[in-house]
Amino acid sequence: RAAQFPEDAGPLAHPARPDHYKEINNFYTTTVYEKGAEIVRMLATLLGEEGFRRGMDLYFERHDGEATTIEAFIKVFEDANGVDLQHFQQWYLQAGTPTITAEHSYDAAAKTYRLKLSQTVPPTPGQPEKQPMVVPVKFGLIGPNGAPAEWTGVTGAEVRGDMIVLDRESIELTFTGIANRPVPSLLRGFSAPVNLKTPLSQDDQLFLARHDSDPFNRWDALQDVAMNLLTAAVRGTRWPESALSALATALAETIAAPALDLAFKANVLVLPTENDIARVLAENVDPLKIHQTRDAFIREIVARIEGALRRTYDGLTTDAPYSPDARQAGRRDLRNRALALLVRGSAEGPALAAAQYRAATNMTDRLAALSAAVAVGTPQSAEMLEDFRRRFTADPLVYDKWLGLSATPPQDETLERVRAILDDPSFPRNNPNRLRALVGVFANANPVQFARADGAGFRFVAGFVAEVDKRNPQVASRVLTAFRTWRNYEPVRRAAAEAALRTLQQAGQLSRNAADILERTLAG
Numbered sequence: 001r002a003a004q005f006p007e008d009a010g011p012l013a014h015p016a017r018p019d020h021y022k023e024i025n026n027f028y029t030t031t032v033y034e035k036g037a038e039i040v041r042m043l044a045t046l047l048g049e050e051g052f053r054r055g056m057d058l059y060f061e062r063h064d065g066e067a068t069t070i071e072a073f074i075k076v077f078e079d080a081n082g083v084d085l086q087h088f089q090q091w092y093l094q095a096g097t098p099t100i101t102a103e104h105s106y107d108a109a110a111k112t113y114r115l116k117l118s119q120t121v122p123p124t125p126g127q128p129e130k131q132p133m134v135v136p137v138k139f140g141l142i143g144p145n146g147a148p149a150e151w152t153g154v155t156g157a158e159v160r161g162d163m164i165v166l167d168r169e170s171i172e173l174t175f176t177g178i179a180n181r182p183v184p185s186l187l188r189g190f191s192a193p194v195n196l197k198t199p200l201s202q203d204d205q206l207f208l209a210r211h212d213s214d215p216f217n218r219w220d221a222l223q224d225v226a227m228n229l230l231t232a233a234v235r236g237t238r239w240p241e242s243a244l245s246a247l248a249t250a251l252a253e254t255i256a257a258p259a260l261d262l263a264f265k266a267n268v269l270v271l272p273t274e275n276d277i278a279r280v281l282a283e284n285v286d287p288l289k290i291h292q293t294r295d296a297f298i299r300e301i302v303a304r305i306e307g308a309l310r311r312t313y314d315g316l317t318t319d320a321p322y323s324p325d326a327r328q329a330g331r332r333d334l335r336n337r338a339l340a341l342l343v344r345g346s347a348e349g350p351a352l353a354a355a356q357y358r359a360a361t362n363m364t365d366r367l368a369a370l371s372a373a374v375a376v377g378t379p380q381s382a383e384m385l386e387d388f389r390r391r392f393t394a395d396p397l398v399y400d401k402w403l404g405l406s407a408t409p410p411q412d413e414t415l416e417r418v419r420a421i422l423d424d425p426s427f428p429r430n431n432p433n434r435l436r437a438l439v440g441v442f443a444n445a446n447p448v449q450f451a452r453a454d455g456a457g458f459r460f461v462a463g464f465v466a467e468v469d470k471r472n473p474q475v476a477s478r479v480l481t482a483f484r485t486w487r488n489y490e491p492v493r494r495a496a497a498e499a500a501l502r503t504l505q506q507a508g509q510l511s512r513n514a515a516d517i518l519e520r521t522l523a524g
Contacts, residue, residue: 001193001276001279002273002275002276002279003030003034004030004031004034004035004193005097005193005195005279006275006279006484006485007029007030007031007481007484008031008035008095008096008097008124009096009097009122009279009282010484010485010487010488010524011125011484011487011520011521011522011523011524012029012481012484012517012520012521012524013031013095013096013124013125013524014027014029014031014095014124014125015031015092015093015094015095015127016031016032016035016036016039016091016092017032017070017092017093018032019093021516022512022516023477023512023513023516025473025474025477025513026477026513026516026517031095035193038192038193039091039092039193042088042091042134042135042136042191042192042193043055043074043077043085043088045136045138045163045191045192046088046134046136046163046165047077047081047083051077051080051081052077054080054081055076055077055080055081056076057080058076058077058079058080059073059076062076063076070089070092071089074088074089087134087167088134090131090132090133090134091133091134094121094124094127094130094131094133095124095125095127096121096122096123096124096127096130097121097122097193097194097195098119098120098121098133098135098192098194098195099119099120099121099122099194099195099196099197100117100118100119100135100137100166100186100187100192100194100195100196100197101117101118101119101120101197102115102116102117102184102186102196102197102198102199103115103116103118103199104116104184104199106178106181106182108181110176111176111177111178111179112174112175112176112178113141113151113174113175113178113181113182114172114173114174114175115172115173115175115184116170116171116172116173117137117164117166117170117171117172117173118169118170119132119133119135119166119169119170119194120169121133125520125523125524132167132168132169133167134165134166134167135165135166135167135192135194136163136164136165136166136191136192137163137164137165137166137186137187137191137192138162138163138187138188138189138191138214139162139163139164139184139185139186139187139188140162140184140185140188140212140213140214141175141178141182141183141184141185142182142183142184142185142207142208142211142212143179143180143182144180144181146207146210146211148213149178149179149180149182150177150178150179151175151176151177151178152176152177153175153176153177154173154174154175154176155173155174155176156171156172156173156174157171157172157173159173162188163191183200183204183207183208184198184200185208185212185214185217186198186217187217188214188216188217189214189216189217190216190220198224200224202225202228202243202246202247203246205221205222205224205225206221206222206225206246206247206250208221209221209222209225209250209254210250210253215261215264218264219264219267219268222247222250222251222254222268223271223272225243225246225247225250226247226271226272226297227272227276227277227280229243229244229247229297230272230277230293230294230297231277231280231281233293233297234277234281234286234289234290234293235281239297244297244300244301244304245304247301248301248304248305249304249305251268251269251301251305251308252304252305252308254268255268255269255308255309255312255334255338256308256312261330262316262327262330262331262333262334263326263329263330263333263334265334265337266330266333266334266336266337269334269337269338269340269341270337271294271297271298271301272294274287274290274291274294274447274448275445275447277290277293277294278290278447278485278488281488282488283488284488284489284490284491285451285485285488285489285490285493286489286490286493287447287448287450287451287489287493288448288453290447291410291447291448295344298341298344298345299344299345300345301341301345302341302342302344302345302346303345306342306345306346309338309341309342309346310338310342310346310348312334312335312338313335313338313339313342313352316331316332316334316335316338317335318331322361322362332362332364332365332368335365336364336365336368336369336372339352339353339356339368339369339372340368340371340372340375343372343373343375343376343378344372344375344376349372349376349378350373350376350378350379350380351380353369353370353372353373353378353380353384354369354373354378354380354384356368356369357369357370357373357384363392363398366388367401369384370384370385370388370405371405374405374408374409375408375409377409377411385402385405385406388402388405389402396433396434399434399437400433400434400437401437403421403434403437403438403441404437404438404441404445406418406421406438407437407438407439407441407442407445407446408441408442408445408446409446410446410448410449411449412449412452414442414446414449415442415449415452415456415457415460418438418439418442418460419460421438422438422439422464430471430472432472432474432475435468435472435475435479436475436478436479439461439464439479440475440478440479440482442457442461443457443461443479443482444482450482451489451493451497452493452496453492453493453496454496455493455496455497455499455500458483458496458497458499458500458501459500459503461479461480461482461483461500462480462500462501462503462504464476464479465477465479465480465504465514466504466507466510469510469511469513469514473511473512473513473514474513476511476513476514477511477513477514477516477517480514480517480518480521481517481521483497483500483501483521484521484524486498486501486521487524498522501518501521501522502522504518505518505522
C-alpha cells in the first residue's frame with residue numbers, strides 16, 4: 001500500500017506483467033515485485049494450502065530447470081485442482097488497484113444480515129476500460145460480545161468457509177440465522193491488494209480493534225480511525241475531541257494488553273505516515289500542511305497516553321545481552337516505537353532519546369534513538385548525528401543509514417545539507433547505493449522538502465537526475481520516479497513540479513531509461 005499503490009494510481013502504472021516497454025530496466029518495479037507476489041498469495045488463498053501445494057508440485061514436475069511463462073504457471077494449478085483460472089489471470093493483464101466498496105444492513109426481525117460488495121478498477125495509462133477481477137475476500141462476522149457470529153445459511157455468491165469470492169462487479173450476500181447485528185471484518189490478512197471502503201463507524205472500527213481475531217484487521221481498524229481523522233483535518237475539519245480521546249484510549253489499551261504480541265503492539269504505534277495521508281487524499285496535496293497536521297495530531301495523542309507510553313518504555317528496558325531472537329526483537333521494536341512518540345509529544349522525550357543513544361549496546365537501539373531525535377529536530381539531534389557519522393560510518397551499510405537520516409528532516413536546512421554532502425569531495429558520487437541512500441531518500445521519504453512550495457526540492461532532484469544520468473541511467477530513472485504523484489499536488493506545487501520536469505525534458509540528451517520515465521510521468 002505504501003509503495004505499490006501510488007505507482008498503480010499514477011502515470012507509471014503498468015500491469016504486473018507489462019505488455020510493452022521502451023526500456024526493460026525501468027520495470028524492476030514495486031508492481032512487478034510486490035504486486036506480483038500478492039497475486040501468487042491470492043492464488044494460494046483461493047486454492048487453499050493443499051491445492052496450492054499440488055499445483056507447485058506439478059509445476060516443478062513439468063518445468064523444473066526451464067524458463068517458462070505465467071500461462072504455464074497458471075496452467076499447472078488448473079490441472080492439479082480441476083479449476084478454471086482464466087479470469088484470475090486478469091491480475092497479470094490489468095494495471096490499477098481495485099477499490100472494493102462494502103454496504104451492509106441488519107434485519108433484527110428476520111435475523112438476516114445483508115452484505116453487498118462492489119468493485120471498480122480505475123482507468124490507467126493505455127487501459128481506459130477495465131474488467132472485474134477475481135478478489136478473494138477473507139472475512140468474519142463478529143457479534144456484540146466479541147465472539148464470532150454464527151449463521152445458518154448464506155446465499156447470493158460463492159462463499160468457501162471464511163472466504164467470499166468476488167468475481168463480478170458486485171455481489172450481494174444474505175446471511176440467515178444471525179441473532180444480533182454483527183460487525184464485518186473484511187479482507188482479513190490483507191487477502192487481496194485492494195483498497196477497501198467500508199461503512200463502519202468509528203465505534204465499529206474501535207470494536208474491531210479490541211475484538212477482531214485477525215491481527216491485520218485489528219491493526220488496520222486503528223489505522224482507519226486515525227486516517228479518517230487526519231484526512232478530515234487536512235481538508236479543514238478538525239478532529240472532535242471525543243473521537244481523538246477514543247482512539248488514544250484504544251491505543252493505550254492495546255499496548256497494555258498482556259496477551260498481544262509485542263511486535264504487533266509496535267506496529268499499532270506506527271500511525272499513518274505523511275505519504276500514506278497524501279496517498280489517501282490523492283488531490284490538492286500540500287505536504288507541509290499534512291506534516292503540520294500529523295505532528296499536532298501525534299502530540300495530542302501523546303498528551304493523552306504519555307503515562308502508558310512511558311510505562312511501556314520503562315518496562316521494556318533491560319540489561320540482558322543482545323539477542324536477535326523474535327522475543328527480544330519485539331521488545332526493542334515496541335520500546336523504540338514508544339520512544340519515537342515520546343520524543344515528538346513529551347517534554348521528557350528528547351532527553352530520553354539522547355540517553356538511549358549514549359547508552360545503547362546495539363545498533364538497533366542507537367539508530368532508533370537517533371532517528372527519533374532527528375525526525376523532530378531535538379536540541380541534541382545535530383550533535384548526535386555528527387557523533388554517529390564520526391564513530392560508525394566506516395561500514396558502508398551504516399553510512400547509508402546516516403545519509404538517509406541526513407536527508408529526511410522536514411526543516412528547510414535539509415536541502416542545503418544534502419547538497420553539501422553531495423558536493424563534498426569525499427562523497428563517492430559514482431556509487432549507486434550511496435546516491436540512492438542520500439538523494440533517493442530525500443526525494444521519496446521527505447515530502448515536505450522535496451515538494452517545497454518554492455520548487456527548490458523539485459529543481460534539485462531534476463538537476464541531480466540530469467547530471468547522474470550521464471553516468472548511471474538506472475539510478476537517475478529510479479530517482480525520477482519520485483515525481484510520479486506530481487499531478488496530485490495543490491496548484492502551486494503542481495506547477496513547480498511540472499516546470500522542473502519540463503526543464504529536464506528541454507535539456508535533452510537523456511538516456512533511454514530516464515527519457516522513458518520522464519515521458520510517461522508528464523503524459524500521465
